[in-house]
Amino acid sequence: MPHSTELEEMYGDMVTARHYEERLQEEYLEGKQPKFDISAGPIPGELHLAAGHEPAAVGVCQHLDDDDTVTAPHRPHHVAIAKGVDLKRMTAEIFGREAGLSGGKGGHMHLFDPDVNFACSGIIAEGCPPAVGAAMAADKRNTDAVAVSYLGEGALEQGGFLESLNLASVRDLPVVFVVEDNDWAISMPKERVTDVADGSRRADGFDMPGERVDHNDPVAVYEAAERAVGRARAGNGPSLIEVQVHRRMGHFMGDAQGYRPDEEIERLDRLDPIPRTEERLRAEGITDDRIETLRELATDRVEEAIEWAKEQPKPAPGAAHDDVFVDSPAGPAAAETGGDD
Amino acid sequence: MAEATEPEQTPRELTMSRAMVEAIATEMRDDEEVFVMGEDVADYGGIFDSTEGLLEEFGHDRVMDVPISETSFVGAGVGAAQAGMRPIVELMFADFFGVCMDQIYNQMAKNTYMSGGAVNVPMVLMTAVGGGYNDAAQHSQTLYGTFAHLPGMKMVVPSTARDAKGLMHAAVRDDDPVVYMFHKRLMGIGWMPAPDGPKRAVPEEPYTVPFGEADVKREGSDVTVVTLGLHVHRALDAAASLVDDGIDAEVIDLRTLVPLDAETVLESVRKTGHLVVVDEDYRSFGVTGEIVASVAESDLDALEAVERVALPDVPIPYARPLEDEVLPDADDIEAAVETVVE
Numbered sequence: 001m002p003h004s005t006e007l008e009e010m011y012g013d014m015v016t017a018r019h020y021e022e023r024l025q026e027e028y029l030e031g032k033q034p035k036f037d038i039s040a041g042p043i044p045g046e047l048h049l050a051a052g053h054e055p056a057a058v059g060v061c062q063h064l065d066d067d068d069t070v071t072a073p074h075r076p077h078h079v080a081i082a083k084g085v086d087l088k089r090m091t092a093e094i095f096g097r098e099a100g101l102s103g104g105k106g107g108h109m110h111l112f113d114p115d116v117n118f119a120c121s122g123i124i125a126e127g128c129p130p131a132v133g134a135a136m137a138a139d140k141r142n143t144d145a146v147a148v149s150y151l152g153e154g155a156l157e158q159g160g161f162l163e164s165l166n167l168a169s170v171r172d173l174p175v176v177f178v179v180e181d182n183d184w185a186i187s188m189p190k191e192r193v194t195d196v197a198d199g200s201r202r203a204d205g206f207d208m209p210g211e212r213v214d215h216n217d218p219v220a221v222y223e224a225a226e227r228a229v230g231r232a233r234a235g236n237g238p239s240l241i242e243v244q245v246h247r248r249m250g251h252f253m254g255d256a257q258g259y260r261p262d263e264e265i266e267r268l269d270r271l272d273p274i275p276r277t278e279e280r281l282r283a284e285g286i287t288d289d290r291i292e293t294l295r296e297l298a299t300d301r302v303e304e305a306i307e308w309a310k311e312q313p314k315p316a317p318g319a320a321h322d323d324v325f326v327d328s329p330a331g332p333a334a335a336e337t338g339g340d341d
Numbered sequence: 342m343a344e345a346t347e348p349e350q351t352p353r354e355l356t357m358s359r360a361m362v363e364a365i366a367t368e369m370r371d372d373e374e375v376f377v378m379g380e381d382v383a384d385y386g387g388i389f390d391s392t393e394g395l396l397e398e399f400g401h402d403r404v405m406d407v408p409i410s411e412t413s414f415v416g417a418g419v420g421a422a423q424a425g426m427r428p429i430v431e432l433m434f435a436d437f438f439g440v441c442m443d444q445i446y447n448q449m450a451k452n453t454y455m456s457g458g459a460v461n462v463p464m465v466l467m468t469a470v471g472g473g474y475n476d477a478a479q480h481s482q483t484l485y486g487t488f489a490h491l492p493g494m495k496m497v498v499p500s501t502a503r504d505a506k507g508l509m510h511a512a513v514r515d516d517d518p519v520v521y522m523f524h525k526r527l528m529g530i531g532w533m534p535a536p537d538g539p540k541r542a543v544p545e546e547p548y549t550v551p552f553g554e555a556d557v558k559r560e561g562s563d564v565t566v567v568t569l570g571l572h573v574h575r576a577l578d579a580a581a582s583l584v585d586d587g588i589d590a591e592v593i594d595l596r597t598l599v600p601l602d603a604e605t606v607l608e609s610v611r612k613t614g615h616l617v618v619v620d621e622d623y624r625s626f627g628v629t630g631e632i633v634a635s636v637a638e639s640d641l642d643a644l645e646a647v648e649r650v651a652l653p654d655v656p657i658p659y660a661r662p663l664e665d666e667v668l669p670d671a672d673d674i675e676a677a678v679e680t681v682v683e
């Protein structure tokens with residue numbers, strides 16, 4: 001059970017993440033009125049928001065330090081926030097600004113913050129192998145760092161995931177695989193793509209501990225992650241945790257969700273993890289005033305990041321040609337034209 | 342492949358996605374062995390509308406949503422095709438080829454040859470390509486060169502609704518594997534506005550557009566602009582504005598990369614002497630180099646000047662000024678034309 005400061009921290013990250021997604025949704029859609037055009041507005045391209053996924057992020061990352069590695073999939077913001085990614089620079093990246101984490105090259109699906117060892121990838125399950133590699137590095141160097149790989153339940157049918165489980169298991173590597181089960185992979189319900197409703201059972205096939213957290217509760221996630229991260233840090237190998245989360249929004253912004261029953265969205269409203277976590281805080285003796293303060297701090301932090309990001313200059317077009325290599329090849333052609341720009 | 346059976350135009354206009362779906366539905370009605378599988382192809386109707394409405398008519402058995410397991414379902418397409426069926430398999434974005442490349446490169450493309458022709462793979466691998474909407478490096482590529490490079494796969498890239506329908510009919514009926522690449526920007530999807538060009542009058546009845554026949558989209562005498570996909574429309578825009586500079590550009594839409602209609606390109610260059618090749622794929626080792634080489638090899642003397650307009654060899658960046666910098670547009674094409682005719 002997390003102590004009350006930890007509970008407050010987790011709640012703070014949850015409300016930060018929720019407010020962040022709601023504000024990004026506004027910014028994203030505002031630029032796409034009256035007619036939705038994916039490439040218009042201050043945030044163009046695809047945008048996958050994670051409202052309803054917060055417990056999986058905060059309950060696990062509460063056990064992590066900057067030296068621990070996290071890889072996230074296409075729906076990364078809540079995990080990035082819980083991992084301590086620089087919120088201002090992340091926001092600037094999403095708005096495509098020069099001060100962004102990648103100078104505007106990556107965008108929302110490709111956030112990299114090496115200061116806290118965070119990375120993500122838009123290709124399903126392809127964050128798993130690099131997490132295994134980070135764990136391999138920790139293992140070889142005898143540090144006590146661990147790696148956590150986040151993925152959706154839809155990614156469980158992907159080779160990159162299953163192969164990573166096996167490699168992590170046979171080498172006893174310090175990895176925790178965290179599956180966020182929101183029941184949907186875009187329009188495909190879980191039961192259409194697998195007969196194994198409980199994804200944590202995948203661990204059985206690789207002889208590693210697997211645990212499912214059935215309700216979208218940060219404390220239950222915290223406890224499961226305490227065991228899994230503890231095992232990894234102690235050199236006892238990988239684990240798998242699956243968390244039932246909720247996709248409160250469309251798969252991406254602009255998804256009309258015609259395939260999804262309305263009752264489900266109403267049901268998820270009643271199960272919203274944020275008010276339920278507030279109940280927990282109250283039960284721990286945290287006052288309503290304190291909860292209000294935590295909410296305000298979160299809102300201010302998000303507003304400040306968005307405001308800052310929008311003030312940043314856009315990248316100079318020529319920057320598009322930099323960074324293909326850290327060490328640009330200097331062949332005769334490059335010398336002739338004066339390098340790679 | 343059957344002879345071209347293009348009937349007269351009728352006034353009905355379709356978006357490219359409607360035209361593709363119409364061809365698929367007709368083939369499915371005519372042949373029980375044709376089925377569709379891919380991610381989100383059933384209830385969603387394809388993320389880019391490429392299968393919109395098929396579920397309602399054909400049900401979940403013939404319009405199959407499959408797990409996010411591309412190696413497994415692309416490979417299952419190969420196996421079903423070798424068993425004599427005619428699967429249409431959708432790979433949601435061409436960029437995802439990485440997780441299933443073995444099934445594409447080592448199985449689908451090679452089984453016919455490795456079996457000495459004893460086996461054939463009559464499948465269609467359809468996939469969305471292209472950028473221009475800030476989806477960054479993992480969701481914006483065309484990869485034309487990557488796919489056309491390996492022997493054993495035919496490869497088609499429609500630029501209009503009319504061609505999209507005819508090429509789809511031809512692809513499904515073809516006895517070899519066909520990679521059918523549709524540009525997202527051309528589909529006419531509500532949330533991704535298309536240029537005016539692709540939506541066309543499309544005949545109601547089935548017809549095929551034969552493989553290996555480029556289409557001269559605009560005749561001209563000063564310069565030959567060779568391209569495909571979205572950039573056919575960019576090149577036509579450039580040609581229209583070049584008229585003001587007194588330059589008369591011929592625009593050739595390759596339509597199929599494998600087989601490649603090198604003859605039409607060569608004839609045009611013999612007439613104009615100037616060649617500009619425009620490609621949304623990376624510059625090196627790709628379509629632009631291939632077209633220039635094929636002309637140079639056949640008739641070096643016909644070539645007075647050449648320019649390539651392509652994506653520089655960088656992954657596609659996210660932010661708008663960066664993406665605009667690297668993706669070729671009509672201005673880049675105009676500038677290249679002006680350089681070669683000077």
Ligand SMILES: Cc1ncc(C[n+]2csc(CCOP(=O)(O)OP(=O)(O)O)c2C)c(N)n1
Binds near residue numbers: 186
């Ligand atoms: C290899 C690969 N295949 C398909 C996709 C397209 N795609 C993006 S998100 C997604 C659904 C993912 O579902 P899940 O893993 O459950 O995560 P969720 O989106 O529900 O959070 C798909 C199919 C992709 N990005 N990569």
